[in-house]
Amino acid sequence: MTDNRSRNGHRNGVAPGWHSPHNHYLLFADRVYKTYPDGAVRALNGVSLGVHAGEYVAITGPSGCGKSTLLNMLGVLDRPDAGEIYFRGEALTTRCDLDHFRARQIGFVFQSFFLIPTLTARENVQVPMFEGPRRTARQRAQKADELLALVGMSQRAHHRPMKLSVGERQRVAIARALANDPVLLLADEPTGNLDSENADKVLDLFTKLQKDRHLALIVVTHSDEVAERADRVIKMRDGRVVADSGAEIIPTPDPAATS
Amino acid sequence: MYFVSFILKNLARRPIRTVLTVLGLAVAVGSMIALLAVSYNVERSVEAAFDSRRVDLVVMQKGKPMGWDSEFSEYFVRETAKMPEVERVSEGIVGNANIERDGVLVDLGILLVQGWKPDNFGYEDLEILEGRRLQAGDRRKVMIGRTLANNLKELAKIGPIGHRVGDTLTFVGDPKNPYEIVGIFKSPVIFEDGGAIVPFEDGQALHSKRGKVTGFSVRVRKSAPDSHAEVETVKRKIEALRDPDDPYVVVVADTPDKYVQSVSQLELIRAVSWLVSAIALAVSVISLLNTMTMSVLERTQEIGILRAVGWPRGRVVRMILGEAACLAAAAALVGTVIAFIGMQTLTQMPKVNGFIEPDLSPWVVARGFALTVLVGVVGGAYPAYRAARLLPTEAIRHD
Numbered sequence: 001m002t003d004n005r006s007r008n009g010h011r012n013g014v015a016p017g018w019h020s021p022h023n024h025y026l027l028f029a030d031r032v033y034k035t036y037p038d039g040a041v042r043a044l045n046g047v048s049l050g051v052h053a054g055e056y057v058a059i060t061g062p063s064g065c066g067k068s069t070l071l072n073m074l075g076v077l078d079r080p081d082a083g084e085i086y087f088r089g090e091a092l093t094t095r096c097d098l099d100h101f102r103a104r105q106i107g108f109v110f111q112s113f114f115l116i117p118t119l120t121a122r123e124n125v126q127v128p129m130f131e132g133p134r135r136t137a138r139q140r141a142q143k144a145d146e147l148l149a150l151v152g153m154s155q156r157a158h159h160r161p162m163k164l165s166v167g168e169r170q171r172v173a174i175a176r177a178l179a180n181d182p183v184l185l186l187a188d189e190p191t192g193n194l195d196s197e198n199a200d201k202v203l204d205l206f207t208k209l210q211k212d213r214h215l216a217l218i219v220v221t222h223s224d225e226v227a228e229r230a231d232r233v234i235k236m237r238d239g240r241v242v243a244d245s246g247a248e249i250i251p252t253p254d255p256a257a258t259s
Numbered sequence: 260m261y262f263v264s265f266i267l268k269n270l271a272r273r274p275i276r277t278v279l280t281v282l283g284l285a286v287a288v289g290s291m292i293a294l295l296a297v298s299y300n301v302e303r304s305v306e307a308a309f310d311s312r313r314v315d316l317v318v319m320q321k322g323k324p325m326g327w328d329s330e331f332s333e334y335f336v337r338e339t340a341k342m343p344e345v346e347r348v349s350e351g352i353v354g355n356a357n358i359e360r361d362g363v364l365v366d367l368g369i370l371l372v373q374g375w376k377p378d379n380f381g382y383e384d385l386e387i388l389e390g391r392r393l394q395a396g397d398r399r400k401v402m403i404g405r406t407l408a409n410n411l412k413e414l415a416k417i418g419p420i421g422h423r424v425g426d427t428l429t430f431v432g433d434p435k436n437p438y439e440i441v442g443i444f445k446s447p448v449i450f451e452d453g454g455a456i457v458p459f460e461d462g463q464a465l466h467s468k469r470g471k472v473t474g475f476s477v478r479v480r481k482s483a484p485d486s487h488a489e490v491e492t493v494k495r496k497i498e499a500l501r502d503p504d505d506p507y508v509v510v511v512a513d514t515p516d517k518y519v520q521s522v523s524q525l526e527l528i529r530a531v532s533w534l535v536s537a538i539a540l541a542v543s544v545i546s547l548l549n550t551m552t553m554s555v556l557e558r559t560q561e562i563g564i565l566r567a568v569g570w571p572r573g574r575v576v577r578m579i580l581g582e583a584a585c586l587a588a589a590a591a592l593v594g595t596v597i598a599f600i601g602m603q604t605l606t607q608m609p610k611v612n613g614f615i616e617p618d619l620s621p622w623v624v625a626r627g628f629a630l631t632v633l634v635g636v637v638g639g640a641y642p643a644y645r646a647a648r649l650l651p652t653e654a655i656r657h658d
């Protein structure tokens with residue numbers, strides 16, 4: 001952490017000095033605002049949030065409060081209207097190779113899996129590997145096999161998504177998210193389409209990944225069981241963070257003060 | 260898994276659509292390749308014949324690009340032969356003639372009947388398959404090309420008509436003078452195979468051109484094998500000649516390659532084949548655009564996911580262009596086969612028979628492939644652009 005700070009301390013987009021809290025975090029959202037072009041409401045209304053490496057965070061809140069929007073911002077799938085996302089102290093919104101960054105550092109898991117129907121489980125896991133670290137076709141297949149073993153799907157490696165149960169599909173999707181050994185996993189309602197038995201399997205897997213791989217997890221969920229598993233629960237409402245069980249609470253600043 | 264495997268799997272997703280698209284493109288590409296081949300083959304065979312007959316200049320009447328409507332007095336031939344730089348000249352009379360059977364015209368399409376003197380350059384690379392060649396003193400004799408021989412043989416099955424050595428043929432307009440078939444030949448010039456050759460004087464009579472020639476070829480005495488200076492001199496001298504009896508007739512002397520370029524029949528074939536090719540290419544591009552745009556729209560969500568897992572726009576573009584290129588490449592392959600079969604079938608038809616060689620030169624196929632790949636890139640460009648523009652957040656929103 002100290003190392004990171006000294007290396008990045010003078011770089012553009014990083015406010016230098018002891019008072020900059022984002023240097024301590026793996027990922028830090030600094031007063032993020034977002035309004036959709038056709039949306040009347042502000043989907044995000046100045047959210048600040050820091051996540052440590054290896055931390056397991058759950059984000060909850062009523063429907064439409066901006067959870068998915070926030071997750072997209074954290075995973076740099078979308079750029080905020082105002083505010084900044086820092087990764088290990090480095091400002092991301094000014095970077096132009098966000099795809100490259102996403103391929104190597106972030107894994108995504110979605111409620112409806114989004115596996116590619118024409119590819120087998122093993123091939124689906126390899127899709128992100130075309131980006132990320134250089135691997136031969138054989139190494140890609142090998143890595144896919146390892147990941148499928150990790151999520152307990154070795155037996156079904158050669159099946160296409162249609163032939164798999166929903167629980168199995170989500171585990172393949174998790175293996176895909178891990179393809180390039182990211183440090184951060186973002187999951188949007190990962191158990192939303194699963195029965196409780198399959199949901200438990202997925203949650204056990206998350207816990208295992210956090211413990212064994214020191215993976216940071218940010219999971220958006222409606223479910224209390226999911227939230228209970230996390231180290232920290234963040235509650236949102238109307239595009240703001242209203243409660244954070246974590247030790248460091250970063251208050252949402254007064255919008256008037258920011259401008 | 261390889262990136263290409265992924266591309267192929269995407270195409271295999273809708274096999275019927277893929278096959279139909281490839282077939283549609285292949286028909287267009289095939290007709291393009293066939294036409295390019297036809298015009299290429301005709302030009303090459305004419306050029307090759309002039310080449311093997313060591314012709315330096317071809318003399319025709321100026322302003323008669325159709326070739327066989329060229330007509331001028333034998334005076335030009337005589338004067339040219341006298342020039343010190345000229346080694347030899349070889350004149351000919353060319354025209355379309357028809358054969359009749361019991362006073363009824365036999366439809367053989369275009370039947371090229373040439374009148375040759377016994378020392379015509381053409382004899383040098385004519386292969387006699389049966390019988391003999393025409394000799395000095397022959398009158399009312401005819402040599403027929405092998406394709407014409409075959410066509411006549413087919414007709415002989417319906418009713419009696421001369422088709423073997425020793426048989427006779429009657430030309431329309433001269434029923435009292437049947438021509439005896441003395442030989443069957445094979446010429447390096449494909450359309451000569453579909454025609455016949457008669458003695459020069461008979462040719463003049465048959466085409467009503469007494470004292471005239473259609474054109475003549477000139478061999479120039481050269482200081483070095485590829486020296487152009489003498490050829491230029493002779494060309495200028497020939498073009499300056501004026502017939503005292505008909506001073507308005509002007510001739511042009513062209514080198515064989517220039518002559519082939521200027522022959523309007525060949526020009527027409529070339530123009531038509533490029534026009535049809537352009538239409539075929541336009542149809543192909545539109546068809547590919549349709550298929551690929553549909554395919555991209557269907558996969559909005561998938562493409563969004565690819566972006567989410569870290570694929571940059573460039574890789575999405577490469578994926579779509581790759582799919583389009585694969586379709587085009589498959590179409591080029593199938594199209595080449597279609598072109599080949601099409602040309603074989605076409606050559607079997609008596610009307611075209613003798614004008615088309617069922618031969619696909621690698622150069623023509625390569626050109627067809629290059630144009631088809633171009634179709635792939637152009638037809639894939641817009642869908643690829645659409646795919647690259649898809650926002651990952653939009654694609655995955657409808658969760």
Ligand SMILES: Nc1ncnc2c1ncn2[C@@H]1O[C@H](COP(=O)(O)OP(=O)(O)OP(=O)(O)O)[C@@H](O)[C@H]1O
Nearest residue numbers: 036038039041043062063064065066067068069070
């Ligand atoms: N692409 C978009 N265009 C317009 N408005 C949008 C878009 N995406 C989200 N919104 C709006 O922004 C607000 C926040 O949406 P978001 O999807 O982040 O909520 P959420 O907390 O994830 O809800 P849910 O629990 O239902 O998934 C909502 O009012 C939503 O309608």
Ligand SMILES: [Mg+2]
Nearest residue numbers: 067068069188
């Ligand atoms: Mg949501």
